[in-house]
Amino acid sequence: MPTEARGDDVYQPQDVGQDPPNDDLDLENALGERGLDDQLDEGYSPPERPLGVDKYGTTGEEERRGESLDQRLAQEVEDVEPPDGDGIGDLDDGEGEPLEPEEGETRSGRLSPADDVPGRRTDVYANDVGIDGGAASAEEAAVHTTDEEEDQGRQG
Structure with a gap:
């Protein structure tokens, strides 16, 4: 066998660009597409127990007669x-939900970042700029003010 005919002389079809490759998946290879293939290919799982077997109207006579x-x-x-509720603070003449002992009684308003506050980088300081007409978000409404004297006695 001559060495010149090694693969260069084998027929190779010319690519003229008329039929670009089609990368669309057929339905057999598509994942997560229920109901696209034949029902027999997918299979059927019966319910755990028979439904309606013991109900009225399963026989022809009951169906003709009808249900009373x-x-x-x-x-x-x-x-x-x-x-009605969890029973805590749900009484009509009660004072509402009880406050946590750590929580202050006065609600803070909108908070804005404090400028030039000494402290560690992990501390967060803010100024209370007042309640915004009652349109506070749930997070803002949950913030309460505590006294510094109470804060210093707390371990944490």
């Missing part, structure tokens, strides 16, 4: 009322 009003009313389920 008493039978229908016996199937009704009562509406479940949500609980």
